[in-house]
Amino acid sequence: MTETELHSLLSLQKVEGVGDIMAKKLLNHCGSAEAVFKAKNTQLAAIDGVGSVLLQNLKSKTVFGQAEKELKYIQDNAINVSFFKDENYPERLKNCIDGPILIFTAGNINLKKKRIISIVGTRQITSYGIDFCKKLIADLAPLDPVIVSGFAYGVDIVAHQAAMENNLQTIGVLAHGLNQIYPKTHKKYMTKVEENGGFMTEFWSDSSPERENFVRRNRIVAGISEATLVIESADKGGSLITANLANDYNRDVFAVPGRASDKYSQGCNTLIKTQRANLLTSAADLVYMLNWDIEPKEKSVQKQLFVTLEPHEQLVFDFLQKNGKEQMDVIAIECNLPIFKLSSVLLNMELKGVMRPLPGKLFEVI
Numbered sequence: 422m423t424e425t426e427l428h429s430l431l432s433l434q435k436v437e438g439v440g441d442i443m444a445k446k447l448l449n450h451c452g453s454a455e456a457v458f459k460a461k462n463t464q465l466a467a468i469d470g471v472g473s474v475l476l477q478n479l480k481s482k483t484v485f486g487q488a489e490k491e492l493k494y495i496q497d498n499a500i501n502v503s504f505f506k507d508e509n510y511p512e513r514l515k516n517c518i519d520g521p522i523l524i525f526t527a528g529n530i531n532l533k534k535k536r537i538i539s540i541v542g543t544r545q546i547t548s549y550g551i552d553f554c555k556k557l558i559a560d561l562a563p564l565d566p567v568i569v570s571g572f573a574y575g576v577d578i579v580a581h582q583a584a585m586e587n588n589l590q591t592i593g594v595l596a597h598g599l600n601q602i603y604p605k606t607h608k609k610y611m612t613k614v615e616e617n618g619g620f621m622t623e624f625w626s627d628s629s630p631e632r633e634n635f636v637r638r639n640r641i642v643a644g645i646s647e648a649t650l651v652i653e654s655a656d657k658g659g660s661l662i663t664a665n666l667a668n669d670y671n672r673d674v675f676a677v678p679g680r681a682s683d684k685y686s687q688g689c690n691t692l693i694k695t696q697r698a699n700l701l702t703s704a705a706d707l708v709y710m711l712n713w714d715i716e717p718k719e720k721s722v723q724k725q726l727f728v729t730l731e732p733h734e735q736l737v738f739d740f741l742q743k744n745g746k747e748q749m750d751v752i753a754i755e756c757n758l759p760i761f762k763l764s765s766v767l768l769n770m771e772l773k774g775v776m777r778p779l780p781g782k783l784f785e786v787i
Contacts, residue, residue, distance in 0.1 A: 429454035
């Protein structure tokens with residue numbers, strides 16, 4: 422992207438009445454942001470949704486000065502900019518009709534051929550939520566997923582910390598510009614996050630963490646990943662908005678169940694009850710539902726000469742060794758194990774290198 426085109430894209434963002442959807446219409450019709458500002462009114466008027474007010478706004482000269490100031494900030498601070506048609510723009514976010522036309526990033530983010538999951542939840546996380554989140558990420562670590570969250574209090578920061586503890590890439594999606602951090606108490610984590618991951622936002626450097634910005638931020642959290650996990654949530658909150666957005670984007674949604682009397686499990690229980698989220702009790706549930714092919718690091722997949730199997734693992738191993746390839750439902754019935762328990766058993770066996778999944782949800786011992 423040339424400097425001139427970036428300046429024009431930034432200017433387009435500041436035109437009153439031009440949101441991400443309208444901006445994409447204008448860009449697709451005219452070919453570039455620079456061409457949008459040079460286009461005749463008759464050409465622009467042919468675009469669905471463009472009326473006399475927007476035509477007048479597109480002629481405003483004040484947007485160019487605002488864009489010039491932001492462009493200088495980007496250049497002075499070595500901010501990475503991704504245009505929604507660029508190769509380095511998050512692939513899944515390209516499929517979201519209301520995805521931002523520009524993404525600003527800082528750090529060492531690499532999303533190429535990566536499994537990406539978003540983890541969200543209440544800011545008032547309980548000990549139950551903390552323990553579940555940490556164990557989940559630790560169990561997923563051999564699969565090297567990217568952990569995305571909003572860098573807020575509660576579930577967000579616990580997810581980021583657990584990712585860093587397990588040497589996983591983590592991305593904080595911000596509801597403000599890259600010139601600040603909110604909450605300020607989380608500034609101490611920034612350097613560590615940027616070593617393996619970083620920060621992402623659609624907001625300019627003059628943007629403050631206003632309430633409405635968090636809702637806009639949530640659509641990036643939902644759209645960038647293949648699945649959104651809700652760890653804990655009350656019956657209302659931003660994490661439920663993110664879950665609904667993920668459903669709208671045809672992404673998988675998972676929720677951790679809790680007791681009916683627990684305030685911060687009500688939202689999760691409702692998502693599960695209304696079939697807007699899959700039940701999440703372990704890493705194995707996620708791996709199974711997303712149909713991830715497990716390819717852990719070499720030292721994990723090499724079969725040891727003497728592998729210690731738990732009783733349930735030994736039961737499944739003996740059954741598969743005797744009967745050969747079998748589907749998960751058959752294994753569950755014959756070994757008298759519920760699916761949720763069997764999922765965990767199969768995952769542990771794969772990580773120990775004694776069993777592998779096959780197409781068609783078949784499994785066989787190695």
